[in-house]
Amino acid sequence: MKYTPKQIEKYNRQKYIAELEKISKNLFRMFRDANTDAENMASKLEQLKKKLDEKPPVYLDSEYLRQLKEYIVNIYEKICKSGTFDDKILDEMREGQMTALNRLQKLKNNTSYKKEKHRSEHHDGW
Numbered sequence: 230m231k232y233t234p235k236q237i238e239k240y241n242r243q244k245y246i247a248e249l250e251k252i253s254k255n256l257f258r259m260f261r262d263a264n265t266d267a268e269n270m271a272s273k274l275e276q277l278k279k280k281l282d283e284k285p286p287v288y289l290d291s292e293y294l295r296q297l298k299e300y301i302v303n304i305y306e307k308i309c310k311s312g313t314f315d316d317k318i319l320d321e322m323r324e325g326q327m328t329a330l331n332r333l334q335k336l337k338n339n340t341s342y343k344k345e346k347h348r349s350e351h352h353d354g355w
Contacts, residue, residue: 293337
């Protein structure tokens with residue numbers, strides 16, 4: 230079966246977005262878990278980022294997705310590229326990073342809620 234370029238693009242987009250969300254969930258879990266040390270976090274993030282980078286980049290139209298990607302790129306730089314990431318730095322970052330990830334989640338929920346609200350407005354005139 231042959232797929233249209235639009236179908237392929239949609240598939241790639243879904244895969245890319247799923248990968249972004251997977252990274253954020255993993256990060257949140259690792260920041261929350263007091264047993265996660267800097268070395269494990271860096272190596273896990275390295276693997277996750279590598280998988281993301283293997284996917285063809287896609288245009289992200291929502292504010293949430295753009296901010297999510299930006300967050301992941303920034304946290305990757307801090308954790309995997311700084312050369313100074315250690316358990317002390319990880320412990321100092323935990324709270325702030327969980328707050329940042331929660332804020333992103335709220336942004337996501339806000340946008341989906343707005344769409345839902347938008348839909349129901351059309352049915353009020355029935």
